[in-house]
Amino acid sequence: xxxxxxxxxxxxxxxxxxxxxxxxxxxxxxxxxxxxxxxxxxxxxxxxxxxxxxxxxxxxxxxxxxxxxxxxxxxxxxxxxxxxxxxxxxxxxxxxxxxxxxxxxxxxxxxxxxxxxxxxxxxxxxxxxxxxxxxxxxxxxxxxxxxxxxxxxxxxxxxxxxxxxxxxxxxxxxxxxxxxxxxxxxxxxxxxxxxxxxxxxxxxxxxxxxxxxxxxxxxxxxxxxxxxxxxxxxxxxxxxxxxxxxxxxxxxxxxxxxxxxxxxxxxxxxxxxxxxxxxxxxxxxxxxxxxxxxxxxxxxxxxxxxxxxxxxxxxxxxxxxxxxxxxxxxxxxxxxxxxxxxxxxxxxxxxxxxxxxxxxxxxxxxxxxxxxxxxxxxxxxxxxxxxxxxxxxxxxxxxxxxxxxxxxxxxxxxxxxxxxxxxxxxxxxxxxxxxxxxxxxxxxxxxxxxxxxxxxxxxxxxxxxxxxxxxxxxxxxxxxxxxxxxxxxxxxxxxxxxxxxxxxxxxxxxxxxxxxxxxxxxxxxxxxxxxxxxxxxxxxxxxxxxxxxxxxxxxxxxxxxxxxxxxxxxxxxxxxxxxxxxxxxxxxxxxxxxxxxxxxxxxxxxxxxxxxxxxxxxxxxxxxxxxxxxxxxxxxxxxxxxxxxxxxxxxxxxxx
Amino acid sequence: xxxxxxxxxxxxxxxxxxxxxxxxxxxxxxxxxxxxxxxxxxxxxxxxxxxxxxxxxxxxxxxxxxxxxxxxxxxxxxxxxxxxxxxxxxxxxxxxxxxxxxxxxxxxxxxxxxxxxxxxxxxxxxxxxxxxxxxxxxxxxxxxxxxxxxxxxxxxxxx
Numbered sequence: 137x138x139x140x141x142x143x144x145x146x147x148x149x150x151x152x153x154x155x156x157x158x159x160x161x162x163x164x165x166x167x168x169x170x171x172x173x174x175x176x177x178x179x180x181x182x183x184x185x186x187x188x189x190x191x192x193x194x195x196x197x198x199x200x201x202x203x204x205x206x207x208x209x210x211x212x213x214x215x216x217x218x219x220x221x222x223x224x225x226x227x228x229x230x231x232x233x234x235x236x237x238x239x240x241x242x243x244x245x246x247x248x249x250x251x252x253x254x255x256x257x258x259x260x261x262x263x264x265x266x267x268x269x270x271x272x273x274x275x276x277x278x279x280x281x282x283x284x285x286x287x288x289x290x291x292x293x294x295x296x297x298x299x300x301x302x303x304x305x306x307x308x309x310x311x312x313x314x315x316x317x318x319x320x321x322x323x324x325x326x327x328x329x330x331x332x333x334x335x336x337x338x339x340x341x342x343x344x345x346x347x348x349x350x351x352x353x354x355x356x357x358x359x360x361x362x363x364x365x366x367x368x369x370x371x372x373x374x375x376x377x378x379x380x381x382x383x384x385x386x387x388x389x390x391x392x393x394x395x396x397x398x399x400x401x402x403x404x405x406x407x408x409x410x411x412x413x414x415x416x417x418x419x420x421x422x423x424x425x426x427x428x429x430x431x432x433x434x435x436x437x438x439x440x441x442x443x444x445x446x447x448x449x450x451x452x453x454x455x456x457x458x459x460x461x462x463x464x465x466x467x468x469x470x471x472x473x474x475x476x477x478x479x480x481x482x483x484x485x486x487x488x489x490x491x492x493x494x495x496x497x498x499x500x501x502x503x504x505x506x507x508x509x510x511x512x513x514x515x516x517x518x519x520x521x522x523x524x525x526x527x528x529x530x531x532x533x534x535x536x537x538x539x540x541x542x543x544x545x546x547x548x549x550x551x552x553x554x555x556x557x558x559x560x561x562x563x564x565x566x567x568x569x570x571x572x573x574x575x576x577x578x579x580x581x582x583x584x585x586x587x588x589x590x591x592x593x594x595x596x597x598x599x600x601x602x603x604x605x606x607x608x609x610x611x612x613x614x615x616x617x618x619x620x621x622x623x624x625x626x627x628x629x630x631x632x633x634x635x636x637x638x639x640x641x642x643x644x645x646x647x648x649x650x651x652x653x654x655x656x657x658x659x660x661x662x663x664x665x666x667x668x669x670x671x672x673x674x675x676x677x678x679x680x681x682x683x684x685x686x687x688x689x690x691x692x693x694x695x696x697x698x699x700x701x702x703x704x705x706x707x708x709x710x711x712x713x714x715x716x717x718x719x720x721x722x723x724x725x726x727x728x729x730x731x732x733x734x735x736x737x738x739x740x741x742x743x744x745x746x747x748x749x750x751x752x753x754x755x756x757x758x759x760x761x762x763x764x765x766x767x768x769x770x771x772x773x774x775x776x777x778x779x780x781x782x783x784x785x786x787x788x789x790x791x792x
Numbered sequence: 793x794x795x796x797x798x799x800x801x802x803x804x805x806x807x808x809x810x811x812x813x814x815x816x817x818x819x820x821x822x823x824x825x826x827x828x829x830x831x832x833x834x835x836x837x838x839x840x841x842x843x844x845x846x847x848x849x850x851x852x853x854x855x856x857x858x859x860x861x862x863x864x865x866x867x868x869x870x871x872x873x874x875x876x877x878x879x880x881x882x883x884x885x886x887x888x889x890x891x892x893x894x895x896x897x898x899x900x901x902x903x904x905x906x907x908x909x910x911x912x913x914x915x916x917x918x919x920x921x922x923x924x925x926x927x928x929x930x931x932x933x934x935x936x937x938x939x940x941x942x943x944x945x946x947x948x949x950x951x
Contacts, residue, residue: 370843377838405916476916484913491905499898506885506894513890517880519831520894521838524884528898722845739845749845 138203141191141282148184148235149272151177152265159261174261175246181268182239189236192229192281196222202288205229205281211294213686221305222295224312227444228281233309234425235271237316238264245320245345253341259327267319270451278444297688297714297721303363311356311383315421317349318390322418325411326459329466336404339397344774346394351770353387358763369722369737371657371751373759376525381504382424385497389417392493395486403483407470408463409490415459420497422452427504480556485543492536499528530584537588537646540639541595544602563597579654588650595643599636606633626772634773641769644762651732651755659739661747671752673734674698675707680744689713693738693746697727709738709748730757826856826869831883840883 159174161167192205196219201207209222209229223229242264250257275281298304321342328338360380361373374380393413400406426448463470476483503520510518545559570593574586603622606629610621626633660668662677669675676696683690690712697705707725714720727734733756737749824842832844833852841849852873859869873881885891 369845370839372843375839375843476913478917479910479913484909487909487913488906491902491909495898495902495905498901502897503894510885510891510894517878518885518891519838519880519882520885521831521883522840523829524894527884528895532898532902737845 137191137194138282138284141188141195142276142280144184144188144191145272145276145280145282148181148188148239149269149276151181151184152269152272155181155265156262156269159258159265163258171258171261174258175250178239178246178261178265179243181265182243185232185236185239188282189223189232192223192232193220195282196220199292201290201292202284203281204283204285207285207289207292209293209295211292214292214295214300217305218295218300221299224308225295225299228275228279228283230308230312230425230428231271231274231279231444232281233312234316235268235275237312238268238271238319241316241320241345242268242323245323249341253324253327253337255331256324256327256333256338259330260323263323263326264319267323270447274444274447278447294687294714297712297719298367301363301367303359303366307356307359307363310352310359311424314349314351314353314356314383315386315424317345317352318386318414318417318421320345320349321393321414322459325414326462329411329462329470332466332469334469336400339401339410343397344776346390346397347770347774350387350390350394351767353383353390354766354770355763357383357387358759362760365756366724366726367721369724371655371735371737371749371753372652373756374522376503376522378504379428381500381525382420382427385500386417386420386424388493388497388500389413389420392490392497393417395493396490399483399486405472405476405483406487407472408467411463411470413490413494415455415463416497418459419452419455422448422455426452480546482543482546485539485546489536489539489543492532492539496529496532496536499532500525503528533646533649534584534587534591537591537595540642541591541598544636544639545598559598559601562601563594566597567591567594569593582653585650585653588646592643592646592650595639599640599643602636603633630772630775630777634769634771634775637769637772638766639769641762641764641766644758644765648755648757648759648762651758652753654754656752657749658751659747659749661745663745668748668750670734670750671732672700673752674701675734675736675748675750677746677748680741680746687714689715691738691741693741693748695725695736695748697734705734707734707736709736711738711741728757731755733757822866823853823856823860826860826866827853829870829883830873830881833877833881838883 155174155177158170158177162170162174194200195203195206196210197216199206199210199212199214199219205226205228206222209225210219214222224233242261245264246257246260249260253260321338324338324342324345357380360383364370364375364380365373368375393410396406396413397410400410426445478484503525506520507518510516541563545563546556567590571586571590574589575581578586603625606625607618607622610616610625611618614621614624616624626637656671658668658670662668664677664679667674667676674697676698678694678696681692681694683692690710692708692710695707695709696703697707705727707727709725710723712721712723722738724738725736732752732754735751735753737751739747739749741747827842828840830841830852832839832841832846832849834844834846834848839849841852855873855876856869859872864872870882879886885894887895
């Protein structure tokens, strides 16, 4: 079985190399039979990677400790759910997951486009297989998940207790789907410029892929935040850890790309800029994988390993040389006629938003690598942590929030004064009212949160007005009821209204993030029967319980949470001591409402006395709701409609 | 209209100096503030001392309590700890010398990019030439009938 898995990887590599050559050979001399062969070789590679992945899953499920990877990340007593999730717990499995996802997406993209973009297919196959070749090289020669041990241990080392959380089962695959998903628009962009295509078809063909990758990257980041919140037990969800930053950067550039391609679609402009954006996004996905899996920078993701960093650096340099080379060779082809009528137009607001998003990505990158730069220049190691990032990113986030609200209100091409007055008046009035109320009502007069909530009001108003106007207009023209008009509006304008729903989700994220400015925290040592008051809550410590199972010893404190004297929940924060890994973890207890979370961390205990950290974190739940809303909005925006299909058919006919 | 656009841009540029506003309330200049300015020496992902729950964090807290008991103020406590553990325990680079670039570069990049964008838009606008009476119009793709219908409906609603 081990040999079978290794043979699968080797065959995948052989077919990958074969596919690259045949696809490129098929271009010279229009040899279609070679292209068919290249396409089939891609499917074959996908098949071999599936088989190899299946083997790894079986080894993990069966606790086959002959395999070094299985022995390092699982133990025989680990629940099956976590045994299987150990697939992506370490570097080797994660690399196999990359390859699996890449070949799956590549196969699907090629299958979809074999008619629609027939001329691009050879280049697409070559580029996507070349990326896969890098991962197969690592899997076979540097970081083989099927490496066997000369003397298999009787028991494995087990999975890091921090990774034994349902969030961790979904967070890495979701992030990887996002990372890998951006390979498809990147490959299309490169294929289009190599093929000297001047049209915007590659953007239309990859719009859904881009949105798909983007939403998974969004969910991956949010699932990671949720995991950090419930599992790391420090009271927050985002620590500006280098690995978190690595996943945020492609999200920011990907978001810029999503908006900027709309201008290319509408006006045929910004072709070079969009190329730069997709190249940067793809590079940042590779950089993200490198940062996560190389362990080059100290991180809470310290369960990763080193050893592959230099290969990633070489690969990234090759990507830069290839993509920038392609771009420069076709620079004349990409130059487009400018059609800007005014600075006050939706196009320019999209571009300013692009500047802010790219600026934000740069700020995150700069902060992440600054310790290395500073050490190289000054010779003194420094830390660039949350304190720095909050100071830099909060103002940038506020400007971005303003642009989210302003963008959709300004007309395309050129906004007139009438247009501005009509669209801005109500949101601005609502914003001012919100500002006055917040200024007098908030417990602490903090400028940023007030500004943020004011802008949140502004954006929410703009979105609601858009829906109101659309629904009313529809009712007027069709005579239908409110609900029917509302849902038909969304259904018939999926892309536009799906986009607004995504924006609403982003606003919910902003609500959650802004709430963190009002976090309250108390640290206390309590004996049974004692109480702690925080805000309008009272926490009564009742008892301490010790429990031992085959993996760990758990100490659980039982606390009654009272609100204005009335019991509302029983909270049971825990400390676990894992025997095998000799590690201890904290399981926090959270009482969550739309308004705030009561978050209890069990720090230490001495006999019956417990040391607790109690936090009241306002509005956290809005973050998770925001994630779901963004998912719903994206699904609506991606959903195909008959109009799309009809337009595609017309395009084929014209092309045919 | 031009001057309005420029005013808007100036406001946007001013907004980037919001960095100097405090991000969260500095309620008490004591233990909490000091803990929030430092990272734990355990090195677990640059964890702010205030949030860290490990044994090293407890040891650092005890040191800070000791220094406060000696009558040292916030700055003196931090200075002693920096001398002891090095600059690496500061949660953010000090705003002086080369470290200033950490704070300035992101905003400088945004302002330069924003300025370039304004000049590009002006050039594009000049190249395109302005046709009067096109305001408020959406560029509609001829292959998007629903969109046209929606815009017509919205227009009739506005009228």
